[in-house]
Amino acid sequence: MVVPDKQTALREKLRQAQELLAELDLDLWLIFVRESDLLPDPALEMVVGTHVTWQTAFLVPAHGETVALVGSLDRANMEAEGVFDRVVGYLEGIQQPLREELQRLAPRQVAIDYSVDSEIADGLTHGMYLSLLRILDGTPFAARLVSAEELISRLRGRKTPAETSRMRAAVAATLELLTEAQGFIAPGRTEQEVAEFLAARMRARGLPPAWAADHCPAVFSGPETAGAHAAPTARRVEPGHVVNIDMGVRVEGYCSDLQRTYYVPRAGELEAPPEVRRGLATIVAAISLAAARLAPGVPGHEVDAVARGHIVEAGYAEYPHALGHQIGRQAHDGAGLLAPIWERYGRRPFLPLELGQVYTLEPRLTVPGHGIATIEEMVQLTPTGCDWLGPRQEEIWLTARG
Numbered sequence: 001m002v003v004p005d006k007q008t009a010l011r012e013k014l015r016q017a018q019e020l021l022a023e024l025d026l027d028l029w030l031i032f033v034r035e036s037d038l039l040p041d042p043a044l045e046m047v048v049g050t051h052v053t054w055q056t057a058f059l060v061p062a063h064g065e066t067v068a069l070v071g072s073l074d075r076a077n078m079e080a081e082g083v084f085d086r087v088v089g090y091l092e093g094i095q096q097p098l099r100e101e102l103q104r105l106a107p108r109q110v111a112i113d114y115s116v117d118s119e120i121a122d123g124l125t126h127g128m129y130l131s132l133l134r135i136l137d138g139t140p141f142a143a144r145l146v147s148a149e150e151l152i153s154r155l156r157g158r159k160t161p162a163e164t165s166r167m168r169a170a171v172a173a174t175l176e177l178l179t180e181a182q183g184f185i186a187p188g189r190t191e192q193e194v195a196e197f198l199a200a201r202m203r204a205r206g207l208p209p210a211w212a213a214d215h216c217p218a219v220f221s222g223p224e225t226a227g228a229h230a231a232p233t234a235r236r237v238e239p240g241h242v243v244n245i246d247m248g249v250r251v252e253g254y255c256s257d258l259q260r261t262y263y264v265p266r267a268g269e270l271e272a273p274p275e276v277r278r279g280l281a282t283i284v285a286a287i288s289l290a291a292a293r294l295a296p297g298v299p300g301h302e303v304d305a306v307a308r309g310h311i312v313e314a315g316y317a318e319y320p321h322a323l324g325h326q327i328g329r330q331a332h333d334g335a336g337l338l339a340p341i342w343e344r345y346g347r348r349p350f351l352p353l354e355l356g357q358v359y360t361l362e363p364r365l366t367v368p369g370h371g372i373a374t375i376e377e378m379v380q381l382t383p384t385g386c387d388w389l390g391p392r393q394e395e396i397w398l399t400a401r402g
Contacts, residue, residue, distance in 0.1 A: 027107035041123025210248030217247035242371030259376035
């Protein structure tokens, strides 16, 4: 699989940002930062790809050339990145060149990175906001500042071909690792040992974890396991256990997030017992039903309701979380969510799905006496439904007997 280079991916994203500005009837997006290695704006990793030291203004208009206003010592590095159409260096201060660029562009609105509801769109610090107001004092542009939340939400969600390629590569690498784990899981081994087996292979292949390394990979074995968002323990795998692994890797800055479920056979067993197979089949069907409901414009809570309803109708308790989340630069990324209408999720379950977004589908249920059965797949929204970013799990994976 060919993964596009960094410059290609960033320039694709910049062009997409300009298309979205026009779609939203916004004239200009202004990213205003300083010492970005210390205080990174989440938007930078999408459209800039490097850090800056002095006060810097990245100007992305709906139409025309993109401009980076940087300190003179940052100019050479920014030009070498080859992402922005024009790079302007300043020496004494950014106020004059920024005002000149704004006067040239004459935007009706200037979208800046602040948000009450979305952390991914809230990259402008309060201090930098006050500095920007001071710079714009006495100009008409101070009164034209608006939130870039909607722009950033769509920009992070709608994956370009380069982004999708990187995510497919991350999925492929993760599935290889999960397949290798099938031959390592055995009675007597601990959750921690299984996790370290996978972590060592990730390190050997230069694959960073998609989230915090203390629980990526996460391994859950047997009926007494935590089941989610917890570090592996010294609990030992036993015959009859259902084992679940939740993990992801990063490829060129983009994440995967997958789960696979295994069964540890008892003596004489050639397949998982009926109750385990029924549990996993219920999960597979719930994922298929949810995938069939995916389409641009559908609110996330409707997709969750399809999977949740199927599991409850099959006689299992409803899962205590959202069906799925967006994924991209971060394992949990974007504003949209395939979630029930619960207080803790706010307005996110009501947001309509959009073309190009990538979601996880991860229902779960408990098989009494055996453990947690769950599968997590990744799908991308298409005009007619969704594409799977990798082969699905449709049957439980049997492990060694020990």
